[in-house]
Structure formats: structure tokens, C-alpha cells
Amino acid sequence: MEATARTYGRIAVAAALGAGYGFWGLEAALPLAIPLVLWAVLVLLLVWRMPPSFWLFIACAGAYVVGFGLVWTIVLGKLLATCKPPSCQSSDMATDFFYAAALLVPLIFVGSALFAVRKLVLHR
Numbered sequence: 001m002e003a004t005a006r007t008y009g010r011i012a013v014a015a016a017l018g019a020g021y022g023f024w025g026l027e028a029a030l031p032l033a034i035p036l037v038l039w040a041v042l043v044l045l046l047v048w049r050m051p052p053s054f055w056l057f058i059a060c061a062g063a064y065v066v067g068f069g070l071v072w073t074i075v076l077g078k079l080l081a082t083c084k085p086p087s088c089q090s091s092d093m094a095t096d097f098f099y100a101a102a103l104l105v106p107l108i109f110v111g112s113a114l115f116a117v118r119k120l121v122l123h124r
Contacts, residue, residue, distance in 0.1 A: 007056060014060035017043055018067030025068075025103045026075055040107050047111040052119040061108060072100050 021043065024036040043064075050057060076096050 007059075010050075010056065011059050011063045015063040015067035017046070018064035018069075019071045021064075021103070021107070022068040022071030025100070026072070043107065044111055044114060047114050048118060050115065052115075052122075054119070057115050061111065065104065065108070068100070068104055072096070
């Protein structure tokens with residue numbers, strides 16, 4: 001795959017979208033659940049519009065996961081590091097990892113399915 005500025009731009013946008021989804025996911029209380037779902041729909045629409053290049057999709061999905069993971073690691077790591085036992089607002093690391101996976105895995109799965117349908121059906 002030839003690396004161009006457009007390719008790097010798409011990968012950077014994917015990382016930024018992952019970081020944004022991570023921020024929304026950290027604050028996914030009831031009033032903010034609607035913007036979180038809208039963010040996920042926006043990402044899926046962008047996956048649908050992505051050029052049918054398998055390696056570009058893998059690079060963008062990896063950048064998305066890295067952006068998401070960095071936000072969760074920085075914010076929750078800082079929270080866990082400064083937590084005093086009587087007033088801890090966070091759960092343990094395994095529970096936070098489970099919540100992150102619960103937000104991220106369905107979106108990656110649906111995005112992969114959309115990409116595969118677009119590649120196989122529309123661009124034979």
C-alpha cells in the first residue's frame with residue numbers, strides 16, 4: 001500500500017475519533033448516552049464511505065482502538081493512581097477494561113461487517 005498524505009490523514013482522523021469515543025464513553029451516563037450512540041453512528045457512516053482497501057481499514061481500526069485506549073489509560077490510570085480508599089470513584093482495572101471492551105468491541109464488529117459488505121457486494 002502506498003502511503004500518502006491522504007492515507008495518513010485518514011489514520012489520524014480514525015485515532016481522533018477513537019479518542020473522542022473514549023471521552024464520550026467515560027461519561028456515558030443517561031443524558032450522554034444519546035451523543036455516544038450518535039458518535040458511533042457517525043463512525044459507522046465513515047466506515048461505509050471508506051475506500052475498499054483492506055490494509056487501510058486495518059490501519060484505521062488500529063488507530064481508532066489506540067486513540068480510545070490512550071484516553072481510557074490516561075484518564076482512568078490517573079484516577080486509579082490518585083484514588084484514596086474511602087472516596088474512590090472508580091472500580092478496579094479489570095472492570096474498567098470490561099467496560100471499555102463493551103463499548104469498543106460491538107463498534108469494531110459492526111464496522112468490520114459494514115466494510116466487508118461494502119467490499120464484497122459493491123466492489124466485486
